[in-house]
Amino acid sequence: MRSGARPIAKTGGPRFFPLAGAVLLFLVAAPLMGQKSLEKNENSFWGKTEPFYVPDRLKYSWAEARAAALVARMNDEELLSQILMLGYPGQDAPAELLEWIARRGLGGIKVFGRNADNSLALASAVADFQSASFEQELAIPLLIATDQEGGWIRHVKGRSSESPGNMAIGATASSRDAYLSGFYLGRELRTLGITMNFAPVLDLATAPESSIIGPRAFSDDPVLAARLGIAWARGSMAAGVIPTGKHFPGHGATDLDSHGILPSIEIDKSTFLRRELYPFEQAVRAGIPAVMSGHLAFPRISGGEPASLSREMIGGFLRDRLGFEGLVITDDLYMEGALDGADILETCLRAIRAGNDMLLLSSAPSEEGKLWKGLQTALRKDRNLKAIVEGSARRVLGIKLAYLREGGRDSLIPNPAAVEKSLPDADAQVFFADLARRSVSVIGRRAELPFAPQGTVLIAAPFDEFISLGRRRYTNSRGFSFSYRPERNAKPEELEAFKKALSGCAGAIVCVANRAGMQLATLAHEQGVEVAIVSVLSPIHAAHSPWSKAAIAVYHYAPICLEAGLDVLTGRLKPQGKVPLANHLIR
Structure with a gap:
């Protein structure tokens, strides 16, 4: 569904298409497309093909055959x-990277906040990047x-919509809200030519005080989060x-940031x-097409190395135990949680051998640099490595054939x-504002609402x-601005x-984003003042405040969330959400 598409009315939405299933659906329509201009090179990605029936028992789809070719x-x-x-770096597509793509092709481009x-x-x-890919022989x-x-977490800002986030969805516990959030965020991305999103977050808010995951998780309940x-x-x-x-396999049980250190999660199997x-x-059972591996260590399960390596x-766990056959991509391998003192070439080779299909690198390698030259040398000398890379390339191509062609x-x-x-998406903005209002939650068992002290606030x-x-x-009020950081004190x-x-x-009404x-x-x-708390991000920071007249959670600092929280305090809006931290004491 492209920009301008409307969400499927059915709450649950369609099941994911397994890779083969998506392609077989495509094959029905392909002969009718008539895109002769795309078929000049019969051997390219876009070359004309004859559909054929493949019995399920053969377990070999057209996409796999085409990818192998x-x-x-x-x-x-x-x-x-x-x-x-x-x-x-920056806003524009670098000439060196465009030349790389036109000459060799490329798996993908990662858009960071600095670009968007x-x-x-x-x-x-994005148009420049994709146009360069079509210049390469295989296109x-x-x-x-x-x-x-x-x-x-909103790397693409600009004209895109702000939304309350995952823990706000957890507060409504609504599959419909989750579906429409994914849909509207996706529709805006697709308008910009972005075809892959590193979401949803399947981590749990097991350590809800974490400034790394926290409200990025739907809940601390694995069933609800799933x-x-x-x-x-x-x-x-x-x-x-x-x-x-x-x-994968879960970043929620640590407050350490894998950008700067390798977090170690001490839990048993x-x-x-x-x-x-x-x-x-x-x-995986539902058919999710891609998974990102995280830089987390689980010493009691797989030793001290990062899960991504x-x-x-x-x-063992993702492929064999869970039966995942889709694409595995690493988190950024320049993060210290992956490098852990090693050089980037060694880290990339370990990631490939561990079973990742794509390597995410926040900085492109130089053609004459150690990383690119080292990867080529390793591929020439190690037949086993080449076989692994060929298998990964087939998966990359398979997902492209299924979803991009x-x-x-x-x-x-x-x-x-x-x-x-189309941006910002008007329907998205209406939906997200409504979600912000429906997700406001009372922290604890009670709240004295409206909050209306007799005097200055x-x-x-x-x-x-x-x-x-x-x-x-609050017309009889004055403001006080304080620093967001340091977060702990x-x-x-x-x-x-x-x-x-x-x-x-x-x-006093205090907006609480962290322990500070x-x-x-x-x-x-x-000081003997009546206090109301509006918690943004994780509500755990206001969990033990029975002395407050009211403590409410809004889960994000976007204006739509702040407005909703203040409207609850003034009595204009009734709180309807429920804090989705079932395994943590809230007040």
């Missing part, structure tokens, strides 16, 4: 290029991927964007199977006029928008200034 025509450089997904502040510039860069298109989870993750992925598929479950692995197991995790080349080139007309937040919105609703000088600002106030923000709320209570 393409791989057989590739040289070593083209093979290696197909298993790479590369980032790039300007939607029209992003669409232009294999690129997977264009990003991280657009919703809520806090159900919502699958629905979210189905919505993404309906919008024409390939979903990618992450971060029994806990791992029933908790971390469960959402991935269910997503572990044959036991990728080959049907609409033809033009469907992969974003239209600037459509970007200006101090509205304190690390976000100017919150203060502005709050002062419109408020600055002493800000605590002192806040204490002075409380003088003469009857009440909660220290200000606690200080207000200690």
Whole structure:
């Protein structure tokens, strides 16, 4: 479904198509497409083919056969290029990378936040990248991927919609909300030419105080997280964007950031199977087409190496135990959780041998650099490695054939006029504003609402928008701005200034995003002031505040969420959500 498409009315949406099934559906329509201009090179990705019936028992689809034929025509450089997904600096497509693509092809391009502040510039860069891929002899298109989870993680900004995020969906526990979130986020991405999203997050909020996962998770309940993750992925598929479950086998039980360190999760196999692995197991059964491997160590299960570099995790658990046959892509291999003191060449080779099909690199290798030369040398010298790379390239091509070929080349080139007309998506904005209002949750058993102190109210937040919105609703108020960071402890000088600002106030509304923000709320209570808390991001920081008149969770600091939270405080809106942290005491 392309930009302008509407969501499927049925709440559950269609099941994912297994790779073969998606292609067989395509084969019915292919002869009618009549795209003779795309068939000039019969041996290219777009070359004309004759459909044929394949009995299920043969377990060999047209996509696999076509992918194998393409791989057989590739040289070593083209093979290696197909298993790479590369980032790039700035807004424009670099000339060196365009030349690389036109000469060798490439598996994909990763769009980071640094590339995506300007939607029209992003669409232009995507068009340049895809056009370069069509110049190569085999004309294999690129997977264009990003991280657009919703809520806090929104790499594509610009004209895209803000949404409440996954934990807000968990607060409604609605598969429909999950489906439509995946759909609307996907529809906006597809308008920009982005065909793959590193979402849904299948991690659990096992350590909800974490500033790494936290509200990016749907819940700490594996059953709820699995159900919502699958629905979210189905919505993404309906919008024409390939979903990618992450971060296998689960990043939620640590507050350490794998960008800077290798987190070690000390759990036994029994806990791992029933908790971390469960959402991935269910997503695989539902047919999710891609999974991202995470840089996490599970010493009691697979030793001290990162799961992303572990044959036991990728080959043993994901492939063999769960039966996953789709695409496995690493998280960025330049993260310290993957490198862990090693060089990037060694890390890439370990990732390939562990069973990953694509290597995500936030920085493209130089043609004459150690990484690119080293990969080619290793491929020439090691027949086993080459066989692994050929298998991975076939999977990459298989997913491209199944999900990128049907609409033809033009469907992969974003239209600037459509970007200006369609973004932000009006239907998406209506839906996300409604979700923000329905997901507001009371933290604890009670809340004295409306919050209406008899006197001046101090509205304190690390976000100017919150203060502005709050002062419109509480006319007898004044504002106090404090720092978002450091996250664990408020600055002493800000605590002192806040204490002075409380003088003469009857009440305080504190926007709490982290432990530091909660220290200000606690200080207000200690000064004898009535306190209301609006928790953004993880509600765990306000979990133990029975002294507050009201503590409510909105899960994100987007304006639509802040407005909804303040409307609950003033009594304009009734809280309908439920904090989705079943395994953690909330007040």
